[in-house]
Amino acid sequence: MEIKSYISNKIPVSPSIDKVGVEERIARFQSRSIKNEAKKQGLNMVLSMIDLTTLEGKDTEGKVKQMCYKAKHLHDHFDGIPQVAAVCVYPSMVAIAKNELRNSSVKVASVATGFPSGQTSLALKLKDTKFAVEQGADEIDMVISRGKFLTGEFAYVFDEIAAVKETCGKARLKVILETGELVTLDNVRKASDIAIYAGADFIKTSTGKIQPAATMQVTYTMLMAIRDYYDETGIMVGMKPAGGISTAKLALHNLVMVKEILGTKWLSNEWFRFGASSLANDVLMQLVKIETGVYQSNDYFSID
Amino acid sequence: MKKELNDNWDYSSSLEAINHIQLKKKYNLFIDGKWIAPSKNTYFKTINPANEETLAEIASASKEDVDLAVKAARKAYTNVWSKMPASERAKYIYRIARLMQERAREFAVIESLESGKTIRESRDVDIPLACNHFFYYAGWADKLDYAFPNQKIESLGVAGQIIPWNFPLLMAAWKIAPALAAGNTVVLKPAETTSLTALKLAEIIEESGLPPGVVNIVTGFGETGAAIVNHPDINKIAFTGSTAVGKIIQKALVGTSKKVTLELGGKSANIIFEDAPIDQAVEGIVNGIFFNQGHVCCAGSRLYVQEGIAEKVIKKLKQRMESLYVGDPLDKNTDIGAINSKEQLQTIEKYLKIGLDEGTEMYQPKCTIPKKGFYCAPTLFLNVAQSSIIAQEEIFGPVLTIQTFRTVDEVIQKANNSPFGLAAGVWTDKGSRIFNLTSKLRAGVIWANCYNKFDPTSPFGGYKESGFGREGGLHGLSAYLKLS
Numbered sequence: 121m122e123i124k125s126y127i128s129n130k131i132p133v134s135p136s137i138d139k140v141g142v143e144e145r146i147a148r149f150q151s152r153s154i155k156n157e158a159k160k161q162g163l164n165m166v167l168s169m170i171d172l173t174t175l176e177g178k179d180t181e182g183k184v185k186q187m188c189y190k191a192k193h194l195h196d197h198f199d200g201i202p203q204v205a206a207v208c209v210y211p212s213m214v215a216i217a218k219n220e221l222r223n224s225s226v227k228v229a230s231v232a233t234g235f236p237s238g239q240t241s242l243a244l245k246l247k248d249t250k251f252a253v254e255q256g257a258d259e260i261d262m263v264i265s266r267g268k269f270l271t272g273e274f275a276y277v278f279d280e281i282a283a284v285k286e287t288c289g290k291a292r293l294k295v296i297l298e299t300g301e302l303v304t305l306d307n308v309r310k311a312s313d314i315a316i317y318a319g320a321d322f323i324k325t326s327t328g329k330i331q332p333a334a335t336m337q338v339t340y341t342m343l344m345a346i347r348d349y350y351d352e353t354g355i356m357v358g359m360k361p362a363g364g365i366s367t368a369k370l371a372l373h374n375l376v377m378v379k380e381i382l383g384t385k386w387l388s389n390e391w392f393r394f395g396a397s398s399l400a401n402d403v404l405m406q407l408v409k410i411e412t413g414v415y416q417s418n419d420y421f422s423i424d
Numbered sequence: 425m426k427k428e429l430n431d432n433w434d435y436s437s438s439l440e441a442i443n444h445i446q447l448k449k450k451y452n453l454f455i456d457g458k459w460i461a462p463s464k465n466t467y468f469k470t471i472n473p474a475n476e477e478t479l480a481e482i483a484s485a486s487k488e489d490v491d492l493a494v495k496a497a498r499k500a501y502t503n504v505w506s507k508m509p510a511s512e513r514a515k516y517i518y519r520i521a522r523l524m525q526e527r528a529r530e531f532a533v534i535e536s537l538e539s540g541k542t543i544r545e546s547r548d549v550d551i552p553l554a555c556n557h558f559f560y561y562a563g564w565a566d567k568l569d570y571a572f573p574n575q576k577i578e579s580l581g582v583a584g585q586i587i588p589w590n591f592p593l594l595m596a597a598w599k600i601a602p603a604l605a606a607g608n609t610v611v612l613k614p615a616e617t618t619s620l621t622a623l624k625l626a627e628i629i630e631e632s633g634l635p636p637g638v639v640n641i642v643t644g645f646g647e648t649g650a651a652i653v654n655h656p657d658i659n660k661i662a663f664t665g666s667t668a669v670g671k672i673i674q675k676a677l678v679g680t681s682k683k684v685t686l687e688l689g690g691k692s693a694n695i696i697f698e699d700a701p702i703d704q705a706v707e708g709i710v711n712g713i714f715f716n717q718g719h720v721c722c723a724g725s726r727l728y729v730q731e732g733i734a735e736k737v738i739k740k741l742k743q744r745m746e747s748l749y750v751g752d753p754l755d756k757n758t759d760i761g762a763i764n765s766k767e768q769l770q771t772i773e774k775y776l777k778i779g780l781d782e783g784t785e786m787y788q789p790k791c792t793i794p795k796k797g798f799y800c801a802p803t804l805f806l807n808v809a810q811s812s813i814i815a816q817e818e819i820f821g822p823v824l825t826i827q828t829f830r831t832v833d834e835v836i837q838k839a840n841n842s843p844f845g846l847a848a849g850v851w852t853d854k855g856s857r858i859f860n861l862t863s864k865l866r867a868g869v870i871w872a873n874c875y876n877k878f879d880p881t882s883p884f885g886g887y888k889e890s891g892f893g894r895e896g897g898l899h900g901l902s903a904y905l906k907l908s
Contacts, residue, residue, distance in 0.1 A: 136853045138873050141704025144711075151544055153438035153756035161433055344703050351739070375433070380747040384433055 333363025362395025457636025685893025845887030
């Protein structure tokens with residue numbers, strides 16, 4: 121199959137990133153004190169931004185159905201708890217999830233393009249994407265070809281993303297960089313720029329299969345790429361840190377970062393998501409603590 | 425749903441508790457291990473610059489009180505401290521460091537209350553660094569032979585030390601710790617607007633069992649400082665403060681045998697090259713000038729940006745300034761606290777007016793400023809010329825002047841074209857360029873791809889009108905020794 125070339129000379133040279141400076145900036149975000157009303161509002165926001173995820177070889181209809189119910193009913197013992205933003209599943213589970221979530225605002229996201237390694241042909245990647253979209257996926261989470269990226273074949277990476285984007289049609293495209301394999305922040309920045317200019321609606325840190333995943337350093341670097349693109353073009357791109365964010369505190373630090381870099385405009389599940397499976401319960405635990413003054417044990421929160 | 429959720433998500437106020445601190449209504453002078461009323465029975469009020477409320481009354485030391493303090497210090501030096509084995513001296517210094525650490529929270533709150541600096545900085549920077557200075561010099565006390573091998577090492581005697589209001593406890597630590605480690609005794613005068621943490625330190629010194637008279641704290645105004653400088657039985661003067669006062673001190677000491685170190689003003693250049701990590705450089709600009717409301721002698725107050733990226737840097741800097749919170753120093757989310765005094769606020773405002781009169785473009789972000797207390801919004805002056813007054817004189821506030829440059833040689837010339845020479849910052853991805861600049865910039869401290877980083881092991885001090893002598897590290901230790 122012939123690859124259409126989309127790459128243009130519009131991609132700017134990515135700025136260099138100084139890791140020590142990034143860490144210093146992160147420390148400032150982490151020293152923000154989120155208390156009282158701000159905490160309550162923040163925690164509710166976090167819940168509404170979660171992509172509840174199951175991406176296992178052993179996923180079954182039963183598992184996906186249970187997770188979909190949880191997506192709509194995070195904690196019915198309490199009023200006013202929002203639903204999550206989406207569920208994220210493999211393409212073969214999309215139809216099931218879609219059916220379970222009919223008549224709800226919860227979206228269905230599907231990984232595609234040979235997730236998680238992406239080590240397959242472009243033709244298969246496009247087929248994979250097409251299948252997920254046809255099954256009803258509202259969002260596609262694709263992986264970039266990290267091997268190609270690391271050998272300097274940036275045009276290949278760019279063209280591949282652009283081709284997948286075209287195949288997505290109306291589905292929103294999230295581009296997973298798998299930052300744990302890119303290693304340096306300079307690489308993360310370059311990959312972010314490539315993904316954004318190739319048409320990503322969202323950029324996403326990780327598959328969840330590789331460590332480290334969504335560190336604040338990586339998310340910060342990607343948010344800066346989004347910021348620069350917005351300043352240049354006026355177009356908003358979404359951000360999804362995925363993997364490794366399992367506590368309410370860390371999630372709130374991420375929101376602080378989004379607020380201070382991109383502004384409150386990005387603080388909705390249209391533009392910011394958490395890819396996480398265990399985060400929701402920690403956030404619920406904190407919310408219950410705020411309301412009742414006591415912590416409840418894990419057994420009071422359903423696992424899926 | 426999401427509209428309601430994200431509507432104006434702002435941080436709720438998060439005030440540091442102050443119920444745990446212990447402040448007396450009135451503080452006397454700490455002389456010879458005792459709290460002594462000032463001979464003329466005069467006291468002055470110290471206020472919280474964030475709300476102008478009185479915190480305590482502080483004794484004003486007269487010439488006679490200073491004389492008493494110097495006599496106590498001399499007696500302690502001759503009879504006790506100079507005779508004590510160095511390893512024993514070290515134990516006292518360690519003990520002071522540990523006691524400070526244990527009471528770090530109280531120190532941080534008092535420092536913020538009186539100086540106006542944010543609790544984030546006093547908690548994370550000032551107090552831990554002050555403790556570290558004591559720990560660091562405690563380690564050297566019994567190893568002076570190794571610090572300065574093959575030299576004869578003698579202590580100096582009584583050190584008179586005068587410190588400023590911008591880092592009250594930290595400056596006290598910079599002065600006292602090396603002096604004690606080198607075997608000297610001390611008479612220290614804190615600045616009149618920030619006496620409290622030095623007096624709390626005196627309480628800790630008392631608790632530590634340090635022999636009476638080894639450290640004496642005399643509070644007061646300029647006359648008290650003059651009495652220290654002019655006292656005939658002092659062997660060493662260490663001063664940190666304004667260049668104007670530094671010049672007076674230097675004149676007063678001409679022809680005397682007193683050793684002297686002066687750490688004075690600055691107008692430090694922060695230089696951004698085209699290949700710099702731009703977002704981190706912007707952060708470095710913010711840390712360089714807005715740290716401690718710009719009340720920093722080494723503040724990166726002259727920004728030089730290479731022309732190719734000037735527009736981008738300024739845009740990003742303005743964006744970054746939108747997320748700076750100005751307000752109550754005790755709120756954990758405050759980035760820029762209160763200006764230390766009404767006088768200093770007036771000085772800053774005078775320079776803002778000069779800048780506007782000079783026809784420079786001024787920028788301040790939208791921010792809410794408390795009605796009571798002394799505050800100044802973070803300020804940029806754009807399109808500034810090398811010949812502008814605001815680019816030449818030290819403002820000592822959150823005010824940054826921005827100039828552009830084209831070539832490396834040009835920026836070296838411009839950076840050095842100043843009566844001051846305290847610090848500089850260099851931002852570039854190129855290591856060789858960093859070394860080229862560090863060897864050509866006439867500044868005591870040069871930071872590469874960072875700014876305002878302090879460490880007890882690293883010497884600090886200036887060239888030209890920024891003073892002479894070094895504090896910190898072995899250099900700082902040698903300033904309190906006679907080496908031959």
